[in-house]
Amino acid sequence: MSAVIERRAEGPTLRQRLAARGLDGATLLVLPCVALILGLFIYPFLYGLVLSFEPKDGSLFGNYVRFFSEPFLYGTIVKTLRLAFPVTLLNLLIAIPIAFRVRLLRRQRLLTTLLVLPITLGTVLVAEGMLFYFGPQGWFNRALMAVGLLSTPVSVLNGYWGVFISLVLTGFPFTFLLTLSYVTGIDPSLENAAATLGAGPAARFREIFLPLLVPGLAITFCLSFVQAYSVLPSAVLVGDPANATRVISIAAYQAAFEEYDYSMASAIAMIMGAVQLLVVVAALGCRSLFYRGPAAGAKG
């Protein structure tokens, strides 16, 4: 009894003081993750960053100067953006109305399971499928020729649109599932309240759903964009990797494994990361202009 009283006089123990700041035994479970992030992300990133400043010609910025002076190299930024931006926006624009319909469905899980499949299959398999489907003897051309819309097969593949379609196919499920989770996260009674107050469907979307969705859509945009921006397999398989779909990751690949210039490849990777970061920061910046609290009807 007296021991307890003495202890109290000294104040809380170190363990108690740490727990009050959110540090306890469970906090240690973070350590493996931290180790993984340090070893597999931070270290390679810093290694690459340093490597990019050690070009073959010995100057500090040689790689960067070269990248931004050769159209063949700096052009890849625009080429990649020209693919990633429209694809991401299109995916979002398709995903929103479908998500609004699906949120009312009863068999949501079946649909979401079906949609997860393309993600698990991966871009290579989708590209393979497209090669057959859109090929000269594929269903696409044969069907259009059979109904008389075409006289000779069109070539969708080996160009911008091939990669575009492939990115839409593989990116849409991801975009959609994220969008769906944001859409279903909005308390349906908010829509009911707006309706009883005289708001028609368009006004409900404009006044209630859209403002509450924008922050989530910004996140979805960022994640989908980053995915589309780092496109490599489909750009090679169903695109025109020498010209129209020479995306930035192809430039990095060629620098690393065809020219064996790891320093240059690192520089390209850094530029690629910087462009992505710029877009993501811009998207999140727009997001901060909107309400970002819970999308439910406040506390119950």
Place this chain on the structure above:
Amino acid sequence: MTVGRTTFKQLHLQGVRREFDAFTALKGLDLTIERGEFIALLGPSGCGKTTALNCIAGLLPVSGGRIMLDDRRVDTLRPEERGFGMVFQNYALFPHMTVRRNIGFGLRMRGVPKPELDKRVDAALAAVRLESQAEKLPGQLSGGQQQRVAIARAIVVEPPLVLMDEPLSNLDAKLRLEMRQEIRRIHQSLGSTTVYVTHDQEEALSLADRIVVLRDGAIRQVGTPAELYALPAHLDVADFMGFRNRVDGQLVGMEGEDALLDIEGTVIRGRMRAAMPGKAAVAAIRPDDLGPTDDGQGIPVRVEAVEYRGRGFHGVGVTASGTELHFASPRPLERGATIRLGADADRVLVFGDAR
């Protein structure tokens, strides 16, 4: 957009049905609500009261029957075309809009010009005493304040009908009492018509002009609070009106106005509500009306528990067959003691056996 007219004489529910797949939530509701009335839909959870409210609001389509505002059919209209105000159980305040914009939303949707909108929102803010909170977001308000915003938002458009879905169930006991008075005050000062859903009989009794008791999707009784309190027409309604004791017995005869009920060998007198002589019946008695007798009459029980309740004592007794009886006693009783319990004949309601 056609938004409902602001006055009407009567709202009629005519055989309103609502089915969810195989489950029938409303089994043909017939009810006429007069303008200016405060109607409480009272019932246990799952009785269909919220379904009924949602059907009136237009948030759920009816499966059958009609809803008429005077001679105009409204059940075919979309909620935004009916123009009824609704207060939701979770308030459903728009979290991204300030209190002012929340309250002004309905007026904005009706295209009310800005100066008039501001004036009416100010008046509504004053009516619910939230002038100082106008620029806050709902998340920054307390539960009671959010509740008042929800009410202000619903009434600012001066709807012909205000629908309230258990608006006080998320508040603590003290606030609930305050808001109850507030709701009654607002209803009276605006002269609006209110349909109020609740499972709390105290709320219904204190607020409503008329109470509609629902059970299993059907109306059990409609009446003023005094009628329902004194003479519930059905055992379920009695249950809701605080007749906590339900004792099985046999109806053995009538004596003048009194029904004679044999309960485990003891005959007690009660008011006949709905029972057949010679048949099994149930006596319903409020705990406050049941107490120890001094004359050797009454149902013998063994005292199981006694609680101090300020004005007196609340006791629980068990009869020979094991039925629990709750009663009031002016004096403390010893646990395990055997006493007899009785009640005035006009405080005992005799119903036919519901089972």
